Amino acid sequence: MLPLVIMAIEDEDDKAFMTWLYLQYRRLIYSEVRKITGNTDEVEDLLQSVVEKLIEKLSLLRGMEQNKLVNYIISTAKNTAYNSLRGKDRGILWEEQEALADPAPTPEDQIIAQEDLYRLAHVWGNLDERTQYLLSAKYILKKSGKEIAGDLNVPPDNVRMALVRAKRTAREAMGQRVSFP
The missing domain is CATH 1.10.1740.10 (RNA polymerase sigma factor, region 2, helix turn helix motif)
Structure with a gap:
């Protein structure tokens, strides 16, 4: 209906x-x-x-x-x-x-995530330093938005959009849609 x-x-x-x-x-x-x-x-x-x-x-x-x-x-x-x-x-x-x-990932989700990581590793050197920093700070170092803002000397409100742009840049470099956690 x-x-x-x-x-x-x-x-x-x-x-x-x-x-x-x-x-x-x-x-x-x-x-x-x-x-x-x-x-x-x-x-x-x-x-x-x-x-x-x-x-x-x-x-x-x-x-x-x-x-x-x-x-x-x-x-x-x-x-x-x-x-x-x-x-x-x-x-x-x-x-x-x-x-x-976020329920536990299925084996298929884990395989897809692993493939995404391989593709990201392949293009990592082609990404600019800011993009590399934003992605590694958020997803590897698990820094908060405030911590990232302090490192970049930008207002905390700007970090979310900077991360969106960084993810978009990485996806474009990889040539297809990839989901970030």
Whole structure:
């Protein structure tokens, strides 16, 4: 059954696109939200919220390539679920939420991660020093955003975007989509 928010869209082209998008990716959205919340009762409500957020970005979604569209949908689902958890005072620390959301990797996930590491090692020397520092500080040295900001002498708010750019640079150097932890 389609969410009511889709049925409320007035433009028929937009409604058709969102209907297609929902039917195509509802299982993916459901899966991502359930991984984070762990509660099937909340998933349906959050599914509606994800759809609402996607509708707000309808014009952006229409122009995306499929791999970017899938990543955008996954990010929206995860962010919506995390925001829901943050909004509730459950007495669970953020680290515990992440532990609940990240089940043990499957053997296939481990193999893919290993292949990604080999590809990254192959292009590491081609990356600029700042990109190398950001990636190694965050993912190898496990430094916090504040520590990285102090090392780079930049405001802590700028570190997140610097990491996004560094990951993008590494992915482009590797020639394909790679997920960082």
